[in-house]
Amino acid sequence: MSLRLPPPIATYVAANARLDAPGMLATFAPDAVVSDERQTRVGSDEIQAWISSATIASRAVFTPETCREEDGVVVVEGPTAGDFPGSPIRFTFRFTLADDAIAALEIA
Numbered sequence: 381m382s383l384r385l386p387p388p389i390a391t392y393v394a395a396n397a398r399l400d401a402p403g404m405l406a407t408f409a410p411d412a413v414v415s416d417e418r419q420t421r422v423g424s425d426e427i428q429a430w431i432s433s434a435t436i437a438s439r440a441v442f443t444p445e446t447c448r449e450e451d452g453v454v455v456v457e458g459p460t461a462g463d464f465p466g467s468p469i470r471f472t473f474r475f476t477l478a479d480d481a482i483a484a485l486e487i488a
Contacts, residue, residue, distance in 0.1 A: 383444050386454055388482050389475050396442055401431045409481040416487040438464040442471065452476070 385393060388407045395403030405428050408414075414421045414430055421430045434440065440462035447456045454475040461468035476484035 383447055385444065385447055385456065386475075386477060388477055388480060389447075389454060389456060392482065393442065393444055396435065396440075399436055399439060399441070401428070401436050404431050404435070407482050408485075409478060409483050412482055413484045414487075415485070435462075438462045440464065440467075442473065444473075 392407040414427050421427050440460050442460045443458045444456045445458035456473045459468040460471050472488045474486040
């Protein structure tokens with residue numbers, strides 16, 4: 381059984397699996413907000429820098445195991461494995477979608 385993810389999230393996950401930074405960035409709205417590691421990134425330039433440093437540099441690949449909706453937010457949970465201490469680590473990704481794009485992403 382495969383996990384059914386909303387299209388922008390499925391595209392983000394597929395691009396992440398390929399370590400395709402442009403593909404990952406393309407899933408975000410131009411003014412999207414990403415919160416990760418107690419930092420907030422806003423807009424395409426900051427999100428592109430975050431993808432490069434947090435994902436591509438450490439070859440971090442997220443594998444979704446569960447998906448549910450909570451108050452309009454899509455909550456996806458699973459492990460992230462890569463070249464970083466403690467790998468793999470379980471994360472919760474909270475996606476807010478708007479107009480077929482990721483408007484906000486919070487990672488905990």
